[in-house]
Amino acid sequence: MSSEGYHVAVVGATGAVGTMMIRILEERNFPVRSLRLFASSRSAGKRLKFKDTEIPVEELKESSLRGVEIALFSAGASVSRTFGPVAVSSGCVVVDNSSAFRMNPEIPLVVPEVNPHSLKNHRGLISNPNCSTIQMVVALKPIRDVAGIKRIVVTTFQAVSGTGQRAVVELEQQVKAWVKGESMERSVYPHQIAFNCLPHIGSFLDNGYTEEEMKMVNETRKIFEDPSIAVSATTVRVPVFYGHSESVNVELKSPLSPEEARNLLAKAEGVTVIDDPKNNLYPMPIHAAGQDKTMVGRIRKDLSVEHGLSMWIVADNVRKGAATNAVQIAEILVRDGMI
Amino acid sequence: MSSEGYHVAVVGATGAVGTMMIRILEERNFPVRSLRLFASSRSAGKRLKFKDTEIPVEELKESSLRGVEIALFSAGASVSRTFGPVAVSSGCVVVDNSSAFRMNPEIPLVVPEVNPHSLKNHRGLISNPNCSTIQMVVALKPIRDVAGIKRIVVTTFQAVSGTGQRAVVELEQQVKAWVKGESMERSVYPHQIAFNCLPHIGSFLDNGYTEEEMKMVNETRKIFEDPSIAVSATTVRVPVFYGHSESVNVELKSPLSPEEARNLLAKAEGVTVIDDPKNNLYPMPIHAAGQDKTMVGRIRKDLSVEHGLSMWIVADNVRKGAATNAVQIAEILVRDGMI
Numbered sequence: 001m002s003s004e005g006y007h008v009a010v011v012g013a014t015g016a017v018g019t020m021m022i023r024i025l026e027e028r029n030f031p032v033r034s035l036r037l038f039a040s041s042r043s044a045g046k047r048l049k050f051k052d053t054e055i056p057v058e059e060l061k062e063s064s065l066r067g068v069e070i071a072l073f074s075a076g077a078s079v080s081r082t083f084g085p086v087a088v089s090s091g092c093v094v095v096d097n098s099s100a101f102r103m104n105p106e107i108p109l110v111v112p113e114v115n116p117h118s119l120k121n122h123r124g125l126i127s128n129p130n131c132s133t134i135q136m137v138v139a140l141k142p143i144r145d146v147a148g149i150k151r152i153v154v155t156t157f158q159a160v161s162g163t164g165q166r167a168v169v170e171l172e173q174q175v176k177a178w179v180k181g182e183s184m185e186r187s188v189y190p191h192q193i194a195f196n197c198l199p200h201i202g203s204f205l206d207n208g209y210t211e212e213e214m215k216m217v218n219e220t221r222k223i224f225e226d227p228s229i230a231v232s233a234t235t236v237r238v239p240v241f242y243g244h245s246e247s248v249n250v251e252l253k254s255p256l257s258p259e260e261a262r263n264l265l266a267k268a269e270g271v272t273v274i275d276d277p278k279n280n281l282y283p284m285p286i287h288a289a290g291q292d293k294t295m296v297g298r299i300r301k302d303l304s305v306e307h308g309l310s311m312w313i314v315a316d317n318v319r320k321g322a323a324t325n326a327v328q329i330a331e332i333l334v335r336d337g338m339i
Numbered sequence: 340m341s342s343e344g345y346h347v348a349v350v351g352a353t354g355a356v357g358t359m360m361i362r363i364l365e366e367r368n369f370p371v372r373s374l375r376l377f378a379s380s381r382s383a384g385k386r387l388k389f390k391d392t393e394i395p396v397e398e399l400k401e402s403s404l405r406g407v408e409i410a411l412f413s414a415g416a417s418v419s420r421t422f423g424p425v426a427v428s429s430g431c432v433v434v435d436n437s438s439a440f441r442m443n444p445e446i447p448l449v450v451p452e453v454n455p456h457s458l459k460n461h462r463g464l465i466s467n468p469n470c471s472t473i474q475m476v477v478a479l480k481p482i483r484d485v486a487g488i489k490r491i492v493v494t495t496f497q498a499v500s501g502t503g504q505r506a507v508v509e510l511e512q513q514v515k516a517w518v519k520g521e522s523m524e525r526s527v528y529p530h531q532i533a534f535n536c537l538p539h540i541g542s543f544l545d546n547g548y549t550e551e552e553m554k555m556v557n558e559t560r561k562i563f564e565d566p567s568i569a570v571s572a573t574t575v576r577v578p579v580f581y582g583h584s585e586s587v588n589v590e591l592k593s594p595l596s597p598e599e600a601r602n603l604l605a606k607a608e609g610v611t612v613i614d615d616p617k618n619n620l621y622p623m624p625i626h627a628a629g630q631d632k633t634m635v636g637r638i639r640k641d642l643s644v645e646h647g648l649s650m651w652i653v654a655d656n657v658r659k660g661a662a663t664n665a666v667q668i669a670e671i672l673v674r675d676g677m678i
């Protein structure tokens with residue numbers, strides 16, 4: 001480890017996740033020697049705050065990442081495909097928040113609370129999982145370790161910030177138009193999102209699932225290193241700004257009572273148990289926003305299957321679902337001398 | 340059948356469901372000879388429109404329903420318990436939208452598209468199921484008839500109108516306050532509902548489930564006359580005004596392809612299939628509002644279990660979920676001379 005810290009870059013610095021990455025690097029006091037910020041030419045020249053400095057946003061070019069030791073990418077899969085391998089070849093370690101490399105068997109897909117060991121022998125590129133997967137595996141890991149998981153049925157309630165800043169603005173504008181009695185404009189989503197639910201996140205595939213749903217299936221198996229885990233996912237966009245919620249039903253290999261699950265989760269890394277429903281205490285997106293923990297509640301015995309549990313899992317999709325997870329990965333790389 | 344129609348009453352006439360019952364009686368041209376409207380003393384004296392007349396709202400008293408032949412109740416379980424049996428003893432047939440009698444084995448719990456035969460030999464009291472149950476069984480009936488159902492895992496996205504008119508106003512007020520930058524007031528829900536999700540509908544029971552969740556379990560079994568159907572429910576309130584959405588995963592007894600399910604549903608009574616996701620066509624609450632059909636889409640093979648199907652079911656919770664279903668029951672009673 002460099003005694004003076006690392007030369008760090010954030011690629012996609014002006015997006016919802018990129019700006020949060022900058023904030024998380026600062027919050028967690030990541031050992032930054034220099035920070036460079038990249039975005040498309042449209043954003044070049046903007047200045048973003050990091051600690052006491054203002055850093056200019058540069059246009060990302062082929063040679064931009066020379067000399068950078070750690071780059072956090074969150075600029076979409078095509079940018080990652082184009083610039084990620086180039087950066088690696090010049091000696092940079094890339095933590096990539098896009099879907100570009102997640103299912104590549106040679107590239108680790110990492111949630112620090114779940115599979116940090118997969119970082120060993122990385123080849124410079126590391127994938128950050130999808131937001132809806134991260135919070136689910138953080139909550140299921142301690143349960144899986146004790147009782148094993150046969151099958152997961154999950155339905156998500158995903159915030160518009162998962163789509164990006166433009167979607168946050170779209171929901172704001174639609175709500176403001178509704179209050180004024182004006183018609184709602186839309187450009188990000190194919191339908192009105194205010195006061196509505198869209199069972200549609202990512203593109204539809206030939207099997208009738210969305211990309212987002214298949215990410216939850218495939219990434220969960222890869223992170224748990226267990227292709228036998230059966231996963232059925234339905235992912236839904238809801239008119240919430242920040243915080244994804246998930247209704248998760250698991251069928252376990254061996255019995256585990258709700259009390260045992262609650263105790264395991266209470267001790268688990270990265271998890272906060274909020275489960276006192278008779279006092280109206282359960283996880284909610286408005287409380288998750290701004291937090292790095294995955295909140296778990298409504299833990300109860302599934303009455304419909306042997307060894308079943310149901311639960312409600314909520315996390316800040318921009319933080320733990322993206323930016324915080326990426327910075328945590330970088331912290332492990334630094335801590336374990338893997339950079 | 341009376342050639343001039345029936346003496347009809349709506350009890351709870353000023354509530355969200357009651358006012359919709361009046362509208363549905365008019366829309367469907369129910370054979371009304373006279374219509375009387377009842378509510379609590381607080382609302383007595385108000386006048387509500389029915390066809391070309393304005394009908395005064397009366398305070399409901401012990402003797403109020405004498406001479407009434409059909410009463411539609413939607414004033415809560417305690418009003419139904421107090422006044423339902425009294426009405427029946429004076430010769431009235433009561434269709435009750437409360438939970439008071441739903442699980443009483445001597446009282447039919449009826450969804451006209453699913454179990455109209457259960458009306459035979461009724462004893463004057465008939466229960467209307469819970470909104471979230473009705474739309475699910477309407478959509479599952481044709482599938483069950485062909486392939487049988489072993490297990491249902493359902494997660495709901497329920498509109499505030501299901502709580503009543505006060506909750507519609509609460510969401511409106513919270514959104515307006517948010518736009519003005521003011522703090523949000525709440526009195527109906529224990530937490531802010533605007534831009535939030537509450538995994539909490541009805542009171543919490545000792546088993547960790549809510550009343551709403553157990554209604555879905557128990558009512559589904561009663562309506563399908565099959566206590567062996569396993570049901571796991573998670574019910575969630577979302578910031579939507581009208582229209583409940585449901586993510587439903589079913590494990591069938593025998594194989595049924597998504598295409599076969601789609602064809603069965605396309606021919607089924609009370610169902611509209613909206614399932615062309617690549618053209619962004621799927622059911623949504625904003626389209627369900629004002630409709631009497633149950634909309635089904637996102638029909639796909641569950642990849643995680645043998646003979647599994649996943650689907651997305653949306654209906655207007657105040658209409659098909661309550662008022663329309665009650666009026667449809669009354670129509671069958673009239674048609675089949677059971678009144």
